Amino acid sequence: MQQRNSIRIELPDWIDAVLAARETCGLDETGRMRLVLDLARANIRADLGGGPFAAAIFERHSGRLVAPGVNLVVASCCSIAHAEMVAIGLAQQRLGYFDLRQAVPGGCELFTSAEPCAMCMGAIPWAGIGRVVIGARDSDVRAIGFDEGHKPVDWIAGYARRGIEVTRDLLRAESAQILREYAEAGGAIY
Numbered sequence: 001m002q003q004r005n006s007i008r009i010e011l012p013d014w015i016d017a018v019l020a021a022r023e024t025c026g027l028d029e030t031g032r033m034r035l036v037l038d039l040a041r042a043n044i045r046a047d048l049g050g051g052p053f054a055a056a057i058f059e060r061h062s063g064r065l066v067a068p069g070v071n072l073v074v075a076s077c078c079s080i081a082h083a084e085m086v087a088i089g090l091a092q093q094r095l096g097y098f099d100l101r102q103a104v105p106g107g108c109e110l111f112t113s114a115e116p117c118a119m120c121m122g123a124i125p126w127a128g129i130g131r132v133v134i135g136a137r138d139s140d141v142r143a144i145g146f147d148e149g150h151k152p153v154d155w156i157a158g159y160a161r162r163g164i165e166v167t168r169d170l171l172r173a174e175s176a177q178i179l180r181e182y183a184e185a186g187g188a189i190y
């Protein structure tokens, strides 16, 4: 096997076309989640191995998109390439700060089409994200067979103690519908 000394996780080319066709600045809360759900749908259309998940980092005060993310586990052959992790890593590298609080006055927020799994839940605080906004619930994700890992039942209270706000159920029905459509179309479950 060829030895690699780097990790390469690259967003697909269609991302730019999807974003070019819509507003990415000054979005209200629903607009931010709609952008994320559009990316999740596009990720399924592009490749059933892509997974029905998307996320994005926004500047909290302006609603400007900092970085999008889609699930790229299969495409990049890398289990850490969940949508939230991709959006976080891209935002950090675009802005040049691993702690996003230092990069953006007023902080950043992460919008995600589905509740973060155990890995992403653990990673979010290290990125300096001030708020997480979630579409589908953990139970919606597990209902189509994805493993979310072991999460403390009081993880939202744990976030609150760190000063991270969590808002759930924003466009939940629409987000859960995307998950079901993916499963019904025979998308890979991992």
Ligand SMILES: [Zn+2]
Pocket (backbone or CB within 6 Å): 082, 083, 084, 116, 117, 118, 119, 120, 121
């Ligand atoms: Zn995850």
